[in-house]
Structures are given as C-alpha cells and as structure tokens.
Amino acid sequence: MLNIMVVDDEERIRLGLAKLIELSGDEFRVIGIYENALELLEHLEEEEPDLVVTDIKMPQMDGLRLIERIRERKPSVSIAIISGFSEFDYARQAIRLGVEEYLLKPVDTDELNALLERVRLKRIRERSQQITAKDDYIRLLAINGPDKLTDALKAEAEAALTEHPLFRDYYACFVLRASADRIQERIRSWSSGLNRETRVLSWELNETVLLVSIRPDDNTETIRSLGAGLLANLPVNVHVRAGTSGIYSSPLALNESYHEALTALHYAWYEEGIRVLASADKLAKRADEASSTLHRLIDRDFRSALHTLDSERAEAAIKTWIHEAGQTHLPWTLLNEHSALLQTLVRDEKAERGFSQEEETEAIYPAGYADWHEFGRALLQFVQEQTKLLSELQQDNRIIETVKGYIQEHYTEEIELSKLAELVFLTPSYLSKLFRVKTGETITDLIISLRIEQAKRLLATELSLKTYEVGERVGYADPAYFNKVFKKIAGLTPKEYRDRVRI
The missing domain is CATH 3.40.50.2300 (Response regulator)
Structure with missing residues (x-):
C-alpha cells in the first residue's frame, strides 16, 4: 500500500x-x-x-x-x-x-x-533491500559469536537492528528442521496472524529460523504456546523437530538465542514422534562421564573387534553405543565426533587390508537424518555392511595368497585354471575374475612374470646352459615360443639379454 x-x-x-x-x-x-x-x-x-x-x-x-x-x-x-x-x-x-x-x-x-x-x-x-539488509545483519549476529566479529561490525549491526520492531522489547528464537523443504510459506502465513513482529529466515539445509517479538507481560509459557501453535499449523505428514530459546532483548544476544534454540532442537531430534518441540529451559542435564564411556565404546571396543574382524562383537559395541547415546541425548558436537571416528576406523581398516575405496559410501552425520532413530539405523546398517565387506575381503585375500603360493611353487609346470579353482573351491571363471580384480593382473600374467624373472637369473648366472635349456627349465618346451615371450617382456631375445648382462 x-x-x-x-x-x-x-x-x-x-x-x-x-x-x-x-x-x-x-x-x-x-x-x-x-x-x-x-x-x-x-x-x-x-x-x-x-x-x-x-x-x-x-x-x-x-x-x-x-x-x-x-x-x-x-x-x-x-x-x-x-x-x-x-x-x-x-x-x-x-x-x-x-x-x-x-x-x-x-x-x-x-x-x-x-x-x-x-x-x-x-x-x-x-523495502526489499531494507529487509534483506536487516536479515543479513540478523544472520551475521546469529551465526557468529561476539568474539568473532570486530567491534565496528558489531556496532554497525546493532545500530541497524536496534530500531527494528522485533528488538524494541524482547524476542525469542525458534529453530525448526523439517522433512519437507516448502514449509516456510506455512510458517510465514501462521506468523503473520500473531499480531507480533516476526522474521522467518533460512541458512542451513532444511533448517528454518523464526524470530518472534515477546511482550513485557509474556513469559516462557508464552514461548512454548507459540511453538505448539506453530507445529500444529504445519502439514500433518511433515516430520518436524523444533527448539525454542529463552527470552532475550538485545540484537547482540542473537548468537546465544540461536544456539540455545538449536541445542533444544538437537534435544528434540532424539525424541519419537512426527512433531517434537523442546524448550531451552526444559533440557535434561547431560553427563560428561556418559560421553567418555560412549567414546571408549568406539575407540576401544569397536576398534578392537573391527581389527580382528569379529563382526558380532563390533555390531554389539555399536548397538550399545546407539542405545546409550540415545538415552543421554549426546550433543551433536560429540555425536559428529563419534560418528566421524567410527567411519575413520572403518576406512583405515579397509585401507590397511588393501581395499579399493573408489566407491566410498556417503558420510553419516546427524544433520542428514530426520531424527535419532533414523540416524541410528543408518549407522548400524553401515557397520553391518562394512564388517561383512571386510570379512569377505579377508576371505578373498586368503584365496589370492593360496593361489599365488601354489603358482610360485609350480610355475615351471603346466598349471591349469581348473586345478587352481579346485584348490580354493571356486569356479574357474570366478577365480579368474577375482584374481584380476584383487591383484590387477591375470593368473597367466603372474606365471609368465615368474618364468621370465627366473629365466633372466639363469641367463646371467648359468652360462653353461643353452638358451633353449633355460627355456625348458622355466617351463617353455618350445624354444621359438620362449624367445617370443621373453622378448615381449624383456625387450630383448634371451641371447641378447645374456650378451648384455655379461658386458
């Protein structure tokens, strides 16, 4: 107008x-x-x-x-x-x-x-530019603690926001995470009917921030009532977690207010149900001892079980961790640390065992999941899949080592693929594929490599042997074929190679 x-x-x-x-x-x-x-x-x-x-x-x-x-x-x-x-x-x-x-x-x-x-x-x-500018100042003060901003920048932001109707008396902060990314309009529509000054902002994936003016005669019960009304206004099928701060008055307290509401949201994230609201003044106390115990479950129990490929013990350790973390509502900062440690242990174990990690799974962190139960299921599934993969890798490694050991002992003989397959109880085609995937070469390549290396040694040290005799010693009865294979691998004929190493 x-x-x-x-x-x-x-x-x-x-x-x-x-x-x-x-x-x-x-x-x-x-x-x-x-x-x-x-x-x-x-x-x-x-x-x-x-x-x-x-x-x-x-x-x-x-x-x-x-x-x-x-x-x-x-x-x-x-x-x-x-x-x-x-x-x-x-x-x-x-x-x-x-x-x-x-x-x-x-x-x-x-x-x-x-x-x-x-x-x-x-x-x-x-007006759009003014709103955008004020929203930028709100974001600046909310995301950054006072010690991260220069005095000049804090003064500038405070001056820009002090006359804003939202900060004339008091305000409270609400932080929401929802399974749908189109709830902001519903939040704006609801807040416009409150007869209060409000701002609806967003700066994280699926996270919406609502600031609401609080009157001098309001109290914390007013904030909880506003939060309940907000959740009731959202679509019934939308999974929502919300946290509320206490009452604040200065724009410079935006960071404290935002993080207080965010902490309450993280607490609500652990609870069951489609919609959960947690108030900052109602948060349960968290024990540091519980956090230390939870860390040991991963760093000691899980690490040990993973290293010995005891999948049952590894899974049991994580199930215990999931139960205890859920009971204590482990803060997200620690939850991120524990999750990162667990995934690092798995990655390092796979690397140590020579596993190709080109197809790494996506990282599992709380921000990517609607609630604790969904996150816990994903983490348990990850552990189950990875321990199974490592067990299979261990078995595959044993198979490859058995085949390599047999070839090293019998490379001068005619080695049939079917005989090798029988040795490790696999089909010839599967063994051939597995060997190539795990070693980067075929079984035939390995046999030829061993034969030519032995031929080189004999050509250099056993000068009384004819070149065809060297070929026979390493498994090539046909001299012409021996010459052809040797030259292909060494770049010289057997005679040329002997002449060169004798110089």
Whole structure:
C-alpha cells in the first residue's frame, strides 16, 4: 500500500487530485489532504507517507520551501509537484531538489497513474533491500559469536537492528528442521496472524529460523504456546523437530538465542514422534562421564573387534553405543565426533587390508537424518555392511595368497585354471575374475612374470646352459615360443639379454 499526502491551496484541485489517486487502484491510499504547507508539516511526524504531491505556489510557505523541510525530516519520502506553465522556473528548481515528477495542471490521468506505479515499485525495491539488509545483519549476529566479529561490525549491526520492531522489547528464537523443504510459506502465513513482529529466515539445509517479538507481560509459557501453535499449523505428514530459546532483548544476544534454540532442537531430534518441540529451559542435564564411556565404546571396543574382524562383537559395541547415546541425548558436537571416528576406523581398516575405496559410501552425520532413530539405523546398517565387506575381503585375500603360493611353487609346470579353482573351491571363471580384480593382473600374467624373472637369473648366472635349456627349465618346451615371450617382456631375445648382462 502506497501512502500519499496531497497539498494544494485550491480546494477543487486538491480534492480532485485525491479522487484520481483513489480511483487509480486499491494499492494507493490518500492519508492526508491539506490546503497549505504548514498544515501538512504539522501532521508529517505522525504519518508515514511514501509520496507527497504538492503545488508550488502556495501562501505562507511555497512548495520549494516545503520540499526542503520534508527532506530534512523524512529524506526517503518521494515528492511530486504540480504547477501551471507560468511556474516552470519554480518547477525547474524543485527538480533540482530531487522531486520524483513534475506534473502540469490540469493533471493528466495517465501521467498520474504512471507516477504512482513508478513510486510504488520504487518503494517495493527499497523495502526489499531494507529487509534483506536487516536479515543479513540478523544472520551475521546469529551465526557468529561476539568474539568473532570486530567491534565496528558489531556496532554497525546493532545500530541497524536496534530500531527494528522485533528488538524494541524482547524476542525469542525458534529453530525448526523439517522433512519437507516448502514449509516456510506455512510458517510465514501462521506468523503473520500473531499480531507480533516476526522474521522467518533460512541458512542451513532444511533448517528454518523464526524470530518472534515477546511482550513485557509474556513469559516462557508464552514461548512454548507459540511453538505448539506453530507445529500444529504445519502439514500433518511433515516430520518436524523444533527448539525454542529463552527470552532475550538485545540484537547482540542473537548468537546465544540461536544456539540455545538449536541445542533444544538437537534435544528434540532424539525424541519419537512426527512433531517434537523442546524448550531451552526444559533440557535434561547431560553427563560428561556418559560421553567418555560412549567414546571408549568406539575407540576401544569397536576398534578392537573391527581389527580382528569379529563382526558380532563390533555390531554389539555399536548397538550399545546407539542405545546409550540415545538415552543421554549426546550433543551433536560429540555425536559428529563419534560418528566421524567410527567411519575413520572403518576406512583405515579397509585401507590397511588393501581395499579399493573408489566407491566410498556417503558420510553419516546427524544433520542428514530426520531424527535419532533414523540416524541410528543408518549407522548400524553401515557397520553391518562394512564388517561383512571386510570379512569377505579377508576371505578373498586368503584365496589370492593360496593361489599365488601354489603358482610360485609350480610355475615351471603346466598349471591349469581348473586345478587352481579346485584348490580354493571356486569356479574357474570366478577365480579368474577375482584374481584380476584383487591383484590387477591375470593368473597367466603372474606365471609368465615368474618364468621370465627366473629365466633372466639363469641367463646371467648359468652360462653353461643353452638358451633353449633355460627355456625348458622355466617351463617353455618350445624354444621359438620362449624367445617370443621373453622378448615381449624383456625387450630383448634371451641371447641378447645374456650378451648384455655379461658386458
């Protein structure tokens, strides 16, 4: 809504102009009609005009002086002037004072409508920028503790927010996490009917922050009542966790208020149900001893079981940890640390056992899950899958080592894939694939490599042996084939190789 004041010493003109403005649309409202500049100035402080439309030549105080006085008191107000042709010099001076428009009498309706729409859009942009700027200051103070901001920046933010209606008395902070990402409009719609100043903000995935003004006669019960009403207004199928802060008064306390509400939300995250609200003043005490015990369950019990591939003991340790962490409502900071430690232990164990980690699973952290129970299930599933994978890896490693040991003892003989497969109780095709995946080479590659390395040693040390005899010693009965394979691997024929190493 654009609020407009009209001043002209001619009654017919000022009333006619006011009528034209009202006919221009519901978004334009005349809040004052005055016959002289002094009368308008008397009402200027009590009104909040967006636009003043003034005549230039008026008794007592002309339009130019009026513009100067308005600029002194309310510099952001837009001003338009109306005048006849004979007053054009005045109009030119007014334009220099930064007026929005110059309209000739009689006022053209289309020109007036264009002026009103232009001022309306200008006001929308200005208010949007003001809101955005204030929201930026709110985010700045909420996310960063006082010790992380310079004194100048804190003073700037405080000055920008002190006059904000939200901080005139008191306020409380609500932080919500929801399974749907389109609840902000519902929150805005609900908060607009509260008859309280509110701000709805978002700066984390699925996290919405609501600031609500608190009256001097309100109390913590008011905050809980507001929180309950907020949750009741959200869609019934949306999974929501919410936390509320206590009552605060200064913008510089935004960080404390936000983190208090966030801590309450983390507490609510542990509880069962579609919607849970936790108040900062109702949080249960948390024991440091419990945190230390929980850490040992992972760093000692789980680590030991993982290293010995005792999957049952590893799973039991994590189940105990999940139960105890849920009972104590372990703070998210510690929950993140414990989760990171667990996943690091698994990753390091896999790396130590030569496991390829190109297809790593996504990290498991509380922020990615709707509640504690969903997070706990994901963590347990992760442990079960990874311990199973490590057990399979251990078995695969034993198979590969058995096959390699047999080849090293019998590489000079004819080794059939079927015989190797029988040795480790696998099908030939599966063994062939497993060997290639685990070692990066085929079984044939390994046999050839061992034969050629032995041939090189014999060529260099057993000079009495003919080259074909060396070939026979390492498993090649056909001299031509031995020469071909040797040259392919060594880059030289057996004779050339012997001649070179003898130099």
